[in-house]
Amino acid sequence: MVLAIVLLLLVLGSIAFYFLSPWHLTPLASNWAAVDTTIQITFVVTGLVFAAVNLFLVYAIVRYRYRRDRRALYEPENKRLEAWLTGLTTVGIAALLAPGLFVWERFIAVPEDAQRVEVVGQQWHWSFRFPGEDGELGRVSTRLISEENPFGMDPEDPRGRDDVLVQSPRVRLPVDQPVQALLRSKDVIHNFQVAQFRAKMDLVPGHVSYVWLTPTRTGEFEILCAELCGIAHFAMRGMVEVVEPAEFEAWLAEQPTWGEMMARPEPDLQAGREHYATCVACHGEQGGGNRQLNAPALGGQDAWYVSRQLQNFRAGIRGQNPDDPYGGQMTAFARQLEDRAAIADLAAYIESLPVADPEPTVSGDPERGRRLYRTCAACHGADGQGHHAFNAPRLAGMSDWYLVRQLEHFKVDVRGAHAEDFYGNQMAHMARMLVDDEAVRDVVAYINTLPRRSGTEVAAAGGRDE
Known part of the structure; x- marks a missing residue:
């Protein structure tokens, strides 16, 4: 009887939890209400089966509980029962699959007037490509991907x-207009999902998949892998920021084209040296x-990383937290650079300087730090040389006291908390894996042992010095 009561409470508790739970689907923001309907049908069918099976167990436990005055009847076959079970199972499976098949038929039928956008996934970053005035996307190949041609x-x-x-x-998308997202991966399998859109699909290397949807309300919606x-x-x-069509068109016109990127001049090192005169002090x-x-x-720090940090300082993405007074100082200096060309020139000059070799100031256990650094190496490289594809800067040769301070800032949201600082937000998550101050010092002490060479030098040498 105890088991029967437990099962009965399990059924009643599960049903009550479903109706009273605060965790439900996020508010719909696309045309895929049919997906919600299909999910609800699935809940109803599986819920009824769950309740029926467990209530039958309760009945069987009570009805056929042990008694001294009777024996169990062995009945190896019951065709009538088998027919009922087969029929009910068939109806249940059809009720689960049929709605999904109808929705899938619409899911793969892209409207002819859909706005196309290519979604490119890579560890651990999203980027996007729109067709230009000709309405066609140009050819791409993973073999052509480089720092200059991402x-x-x-x-x-x-x-x-x-x-x-x-x-x-x-990225921005127009409201109330169908959008086809072409999905491409640079490296491994990813999955493009915006919970409010109800549309998701895998990105498979070497293959272009797609989803389509019509955003139905403006707002900001998070993309997840x-x-x-x-x-x-x-x-x-x-x-994803869903905006009015006019705002979308204005934003799209501000973004660079591939032709404009190819036409950009090479950074001027002499101009960068002149800009660096302010930094020398x-x-x-x-x-x-x-x-x-x-x-x-x-x-010797990578130019792309220096450029991004200077742009973040200029835009107020970094250096605005009152607990980061030194970042606030950098904001004033960064705003002295009049445009992106000046930033590119300065960043290129800094990259041309010899890789720094500052005196170690942090004491810790390098061996323990080596084990902790395995997580960091996934992005920053085994030698701390950095990796542009992962948006991870070079760490070898950085001031160890500065690394400690930045890791502490990431852990407490002094840095990386701004909504536009996607890579800082990633680092905030990773920094919290260092559970205490000792772990921070240990991993920085290990970084101090890495060779003071640029990423290009490490790659040319074929690995780390032993």
């Missing part, structure tokens, strides 16, 4: 020159840094 655009294909490239994980794509899978996030003539002035080593 989308793998074919420079020989004239159709791609007007393609609009959005390298940020934030719903596939276990690597160690930082949970941090692979982006943002704190960071040193060769970018070696100065702890007394809270200026970290810069020499």
Whole structure:
């Protein structure tokens, strides 16, 4: 009888939890209400089966409980019962599958007037490509992907020159207009999901899949990777902003095309050196840094990373937290650079400086730090040389006291909490894996043992010095 009561309470509790639970589907923001209906049908069918099976167990336990005055009757076959079970199972399976088949028929039928956008996934980043005025997307190939050509655009294909490239994980879409998302992966299997849209699909390397939807309300909606794509899978996030069509068109016109990116001049190192004259007082003539002035080593740091940080300082994405007074100082200096060209020139000059070799100031256990660093190596490289494809800067040669401070800032949301700082947000998640101050010091102590070479030098040497 105890088991029967437990099963009965399980059924009643499960039904009550379903109706009273605060966890339900997020509010719908697309045309896929049919997906919600299909999910609800699935809940109803599986819920009825769950209740029926368990209530039958309760009945069987009570009705056929042990008694001394009777024996069990062995009946190996009961065709009538088998027919009922087969019929009910068939009806239940049909009720589960049929709605999904009707929805799937619509799910794969893309409207002819749909706005196309290519969604490109990579560990751990989203980027986007729109067709230009010709309405066609140019050819791409993973073999062509490089730091200068992150989308793998074919420079020989004239159709791609007007393609609009959005390298940020934030994208805008027009409201009340159908959109077809072409899905492509650079590396491993990812999954493009926006919970409010109810449309999701895998991104498979070497294959272009797709989903389509019509956003039905304006707002911001988070993009998640719903596939276990690597160690930082949970941090692979982006943002879809649904706006009015006129605002979308204005935003799209501001984004660079592939032709414009190819036409950009090479950075001017001499101009960068002139801009660096302002930085010398704190960071040193060769970018070696100065702890007394809270200026970290810069020499040899990757130009793409320096550019991004300067742009973040200029835009208020970094350096605005009152607990980061030194970041606030950098904001004022970054805003002295008048445009992106000036930032690119300065960043290229800093990269041309010799890799810094500051004196170690942090004490810790390098061996324990080596074990902790295995997580960091997935992005920053085994030698701390950095990896542009993962948006991970070089760590070897950085001022150790600065690394400690930044890890502490990431852990407490002093840095990386801004909505536009997607990569800082990823680092905040990863930094919290270092559970205490000792772990932070240990991993930084290990970074101090890494060779002071640029990523190019490490790659040319074929690995780390032993």
